[in-house]
Amino acid sequence: MFSLLISFGVTAFTIAFFATVFVRYVATRWHIVDHPTHPKNVHTHPIPRLGGIAIFLAVAVAVIGSLVTSKWLVSGQIQYLQYIGFLLGGLILMIGGYVDDRFDLPPRYAIIAPLLASAAVILCGVNIEKLTNPFGGVIYLAAWQSNIIVFLWLMVVMYTTKFLDGLDGLATSVSSIGALMVLLLSLTVAYFQPDVALLAVIVLGAQLGFLFWNFHPASIFLGEGGSTLVGYLVGMLAVISGGKLATALLVLGVPLLDVVWIVLRRYRAGGMKQIFVGDRKHLHHRLFDLGWSQTQIVLLYVFISGMFGVSTLFLQSKEKVIILVLLAGLMFVAAAFFVRKERK
Secondary structure: OHHHHHHHHHHHHHHHHHHHHHHHHHHHHOOOEEOOOOOOOOOOOOEEOOOHHHHHHHHHHHHHHHHHHOOHHHOOOOOHHHHHHHHHHHHHHHHHHHHHHHHOOOHHHHOHHHHHHHHHHHHOOOOOOEEEOOOOOEEEOOHHHHHHHHHHHHHHHHHHHHHHOOOOOHHHHHHHHHHHHHHHHHOOOOOOOHHHHHHHHHHHHHHHHHHHHHOOOOOOOOHHHHHHHHHHHHHHHHHHOOOOHHHHHHHOHHHHHHHHHHHHHHHHHHOHHHHOOOOOOOHHHHHHHOOOOHHHHHHHHHHHHHHHHHHOOOOOHHHHHHHHHHHHHHHHHHHHHHHHHHHO
16 A cells, blocks of 8 residues: 555656746746736746646546556545546636736636636535534435535635745645645545555655645745645545544645635725735745745745644644634734734
8 A cells, every 4th residue: 555655646746846947938938927926926036827737637647547557545535436536627727827827817807717717616516514512422415415515625725825825835835735645645544545655655756746846935836726725625525534623634734724814805905806915014025024935934834734734643633623712823923913013
């Protein structure tokens, strides 16, 4: 089993590594680059976009290769139709992301691809049958309840990583921690799921292969499609592994709470239209403006995500809720500090 995981992880890494070089070349030739013209940008020269395509290609090739050559990916509860939905959703994000990166779509059009991707996986049978009640027992979900939760969950995690993608390697690094935690959890005795472990290692390998080129100083960016894709991949892993949403929530806790803070602040400032207008008020931007380097900020996020992610391997559901509440409290203190500093 472990040799299989290593071989597919290395395969996905290698494909993403070399595919990123090709995508970077194409994006540069086609002038699909991110110019440092927006106030929220921290880079100083044009950087190619479309990097998410390399990740998707690596995941798609590795998943299809595994499905053709073995039965490992369908050895558990996940069936072929659900993998079709998984890949179809990613493809939709790549098509929508390419159009967005090429023509800089307004938010009302950019959201179409994530909406269609979320709907596609639901139509292909991706669901959550039950959720663990943190206060005891299990909550069984009807089909319509599952559909609503999966749809909202995917939209939330996709826009969390989309908003997080403001520094070199930040969104990719945190999403990689999410894939790693699902991988480790699926290999524990309590949750042993070899199919989920194989899919998680493929996702992890693909993201790390791209991260080599995306870490500071980045030579390529995820692009609009890629920034939602990395969240989509982690969100899907959490769903198809049996509704392990708490694991992803703890890993993405800091950026998710940062998004909540940003959305509320922007809504108060200008209503719904203001929510999707980028600015430099995210936590990672504020740390950067305080003098932190991009590498330091990314490593801080990786440390926090990893620390809270590892806790999911040992904590029970009720304890995970307590940790989430404590994390929310810490984020509230941080928000109060920055607001007070800004007013001064």
